[in-house]
Amino acid sequence: MSGTQYIAFLRLLSSRGNTERRLPHYLLSSSESMAIGRDLRCEITLDASLYRSVSRRHAEVVPILGFESPHGERFWQVCDLDSSNGTFVNGERLQGCQVLQVGDRIMLGQNGPELVFEYQPQAEGQPLNSFGVALGTFPPALDPTLPPQKTVKSEDVSLTQLFPILSTGRELTHKAYLVPAMVTITFVVLLFLAIGNPAVFNLLLAAYLAIGALYFIYQLCGKQKPWWLLVAVATMTALVLISPVLDLFTLVFHHLLPGDLSSTNAATNFWLLLVKMFFGAGLMEELLKAVPVFIALGVGLRLRSPFKSRIGVWEPLDGILLGAASAVGFSLMETLGVYVPATYKSSLLAGQEAAQLAGLQLLIPRVLGLVAGHMAYSGYFGYFIGLSVLRFRQRWLILSVGLFTAAGLHTLWNTAGMLSPVFLAFVGVLSYAFLGAAILKARALSPTRSQNFATRFMR
Numbered sequence: 001m002s003g004t005q006y007i008a009f010l011r012l013l014s015s016r017g018n019t020e021r022r023l024p025h026y027l028l029s030s031s032e033s034m035a036i037g038r039d040l041r042c043e044i045t046l047d048a049s050l051y052r053s054v055s056r057r058h059a060e061v062v063p064i065l066g067f068e069s070p071h072g073e074r075f076w077q078v079c080d081l082d083s084s085n086g087t088f089v090n091g092e093r094l095q096g097c098q099v100l101q102v103g104d105r106i107m108l109g110q111n112g113p114e115l116v117f118e119y120q121p122q123a124e125g126q127p128l129n130s131f132g133v134a135l136g137t138f139p140p141a142l143d144p145t146l147p148p149q150k151t152v153k154s155e156d157v158s159l160t161q162l163f164p165i166l167s168t169g170r171e172l173t174h175k176a177y178l179v180p181a182m183v184t185i186t187f188v189v190l191l192f193l194a195i196g197n198p199a200v201f202n203l204l205l206a207a208y209l210a211i212g213a214l215y216f217i218y219q220l221c222g223k224q225k226p227w228w229l230l231v232a233v234a235t236m237t238a239l240v241l242i243s244p245v246l247d248l249f250t251l252v253f254h255h256l257l258p259g260d261l262s263s264t265n266a267a268t269n270f271w272l273l274l275v276k277m278f279f280g281a282g283l284m285e286e287l288l289k290a291v292p293v294f295i296a297l298g299v300g301l302r303l304r305s306p307f308k309s310r311i312g313v314w315e316p317l318d319g320i321l322l323g324a325a326s327a328v329g330f331s332l333m334e335t336l337g338v339y340v341p342a343t344y345k346s347s348l349l350a351g352q353e354a355a356q357l358a359g360l361q362l363l364i365p366r367v368l369g370l371v372a373g374h375m376a377y378s379g380y381f382g383y384f385i386g387l388s389v390l391r392f393r394q395r396w397l398i399l400s401v402g403l404f405t406a407a408g409l410h411t412l413w414n415t416a417g418m419l420s421p422v423f424l425a426f427v428g429v430l431s432y433a434f435l436g437a438a439i440l441k442a443r444a445l446s447p448t449r450s451q452n453f454a455t456r457f458m459r
Contacts, residue, residue, distance in 0.1 A: 006073055006074060006119055006120065006121050007027065007028075007119070007120055008027075008028040008030075008074070008076055008117070008118070008119045008120075009025045009026055009027045009028055009118055009120075010025070010026045010028065010044070010061065010106070010115040010116065010117060010118075011025050011026075011115065011116045011118055012024055012025075012026070012113065012114075012115050013105075013113075013114045013115065013116060026043075026044045026115075028061055028063070028076060029043075029063065030063050030074055031063060031065070032063070033060045033061065033062040033063070034060060034061050034062075035057050035059075035060045035081070036054075036058055036059045036060060036061070036108065036115075037054060037055055037056050037057040037058040037059070037081075038051065038054050038055065038056050038058075039056040039057055042056075042057060046108075046113055050113075051108065051109075051112055051113045052453060053084075053085045053108065053109030053110070053111070053112040054083075054085075054108045054109060054112055054113065055081070055083040055084050055085070055108075057081045057083075058080075058081060058083040058087065058108050058109075059078055059079060059080050059081055059083065059087045059094075059106070059108065060078070060079050060081060061076050061077070061078050061079075061100070061117075062076065062077050062078075062079060062097070063075070063076050064076065064077055064099070073119075075099055075100075076099070076100050076117070077097045077098060077099045077100060078094065078097065078098055078100055078104075078106055078117075079094075079096065079097040080094045080095075080096070080097075083108070083109070084109075084222075084443070084452075085108070085109030085110065085112065085449055085452075086109060086110070086449075087106065087107070087108060087109075088106070088107040088108075088109075088110070089104055089105070089106055089107075090104055090105055091105075091107075100117040101117070102117065102118060102119045103116065103117070103118070104116070104117045105117075110449070180215065183208075183211065184208075187204060187207075187208040190204050191204050191205065191208075198356045198359070198360075202336060202340060202359065202360065202363055203336060205360075205363065205364070205367075206332055206335060206336055206363055206367050207332065209364070209367040209368055209370075210328045210331065210332055210367055210370060211328075213328070213367070213368070213370040213371050213375060214230065214324055214325060214328055214370075214375070216371060217320070217321070217324045217371065217375060217379060217435075217439075218230075218321060218324075220436075220439050221317050221320055221321055221439055221442070221443070221452075222317075222443060222452040222453045223315075223317040223318065223321060223446065223448070223452050224310075224452075224453075225310070225318065225321045225322075226310060226311070229296070229310075229311055229322075229325075230321065230322070230325035231325070233292045233293070233296065233322050233325040233326050233329070234325045234326060234328045234329035234332075235329060236291075236292040236295070236326075236329065237288075237289055237291070237292050237326045237327075237328075237329035237330050237333075238329040238330070238332065238333045240288060240291055240292070241288075241329075241330065241333045241334075241337075242333075245288075245291070246288070249284050249287070249288055250284075252284075253279050253280055253283060253284035254279075254280055254284075257279045257280075257283075258275055258276060258279055259276055259277075259278075259279030259280025259281070259283070259284060260276065260280060261276055261277070261280045261281070264276060270415070270418060273415055273418070274411060274415050277411045277414045277415050278407060278408070278411040281410060281411065281414050282406075282407030282408065282409075282410040282411040282414070283403070283404075283407045285330070285374075285410065286377055286378065286381055286403060286406045286407050286410060287403065288330070289323065289326045289327055289330050289374070289377075289378045289381075290323065290326070290378070290381055290382070290385065290403075291326075292322065292325075292326050292329075293313060293319060293322045293323055293326060293382055293385055294385070296311060296312060296313055296322055297312055297313040297385065297389070299311060299312060300312010300313060300314065313382075313385060313386050313389060314386070314389055314447075315386045315389065315390060315442070315445065315446055315447060315448075316382075316383045316384075316386035316387045316390070316438070316441070316442035316445055316446075317386065317439075317442045317443065317446055317452075318382075318386050319381075319382030319383055319384070319385040319386030319387070320379045320380075320382045320383050320386070320435075320438060320439060320442055321379075321382070322382055323375075323378035323379045323380075323381055323382025323383075323385070324375045324378060324379040324382070326378050326382075327370060327373075327374035327375040327377070327378035327379065328370065328375070330374055330378075331366070331367065331370055331373070331374045331375075332367075335362075335363055335366045335367060336363070339362055339366065340359040340362055340363055341359075343355075343358050343359050343362050344356065344358065344359045346358075347359075369428065371432055371435070372428035372429065372431050372432040373413065373428070373431065375435070376409065376431040376432050376434065376435040377406040377407075377409055377410045377431065378406070379435050379438065379439075380402065380405065380406045380409070380431075380434050380435050380438050381402045381403055381405075381406040383402065383438035383439075383441070383442055384398050384399055384401065384402025384403070385399065385402070386442065387402075387445075390445065405434070409427070409430070409431045409434060412427045412430075413427050413428065413431065
């Protein structure tokens, strides 16, 4: 057997976002796997501010034990860790794991950081350092076995360490949730000022809760979409509800179709109620909420780049975001304009304060439940609107499946309360699961996936 030993390492290639003059080499272990990602607990940690396409735990390089060649050669494989933007080896997307060959290029996400797998022999008798690697294998500045050189003594404290706000810069607004905190503080101040005015207080509270729900879906989608557009879509839906368009929808679904809900009560047969709810609430309301989404789609077709992609509907993520925004406008109008006033009037016999409390107790769960209610149905249908753009030849089949599924979920929620609270909770979870599945599929189908910022709340 030869006395030659081998070492393996990954060499980071230069990229447009990386301004380091000396790019690092990462020595690979011959017995332990090494995770690569933005998480500081990874053995190979990449700068989160430079590499947005890299997941917290993106991939890992694993030694293949028990397959050492007679010449002392070892083998490693790279495995994708269910990353958001995928792992590519020599330009091909990695499915599972792949054995590495010398010179293989590992890219973390499309147009993400690229590492080259290298394998070097060290001759017998060559002096070794404390890591068992031959001295002189790497230049001192790039040797991964040497401790990093420090320009400041470990006991020294810099000005930016004492005052972190001086050095964070743009990271503060992009990564520390400064904008959501500012919005929260603004609403808190406004809520204090609105004490004593129930109508204004309810409006502010409902708006804040709805914005929080929409922001949650926005982060999950990970697609940049102007917030003014989302507000405009929500406003448009609210305006539709006070326009003659609502009368037209009511005429069609409540009078021409069997969706008249005015004569329904607790004694109504369940199956009859199910049919009425499907036409009078499910189909009608989901189509109504989709009107602004279709308008945005039409407007986008007439605009030039880059406005056509920013404003229009060109993929499922666009449809989900605009559908969720439309649900916000619909739910706020329905809750503040119909349900809260009705609850207030029915509770007046117990006193004005009791009536106001009853209205508030209804408002909070209705708006908090947006992600499993109106936002889930509309966002789910929005996925199919965007998908119909990508798969234009089958658009009518796609839109039909999306509309009837969303309307079905909506109908189940409206009728579940007659059965039991447990079934109601089950339908809510099911609706959110449908929306979550649509978001995950939309992220996978997104033509701009490598530029998106999808959030993963759990590994």
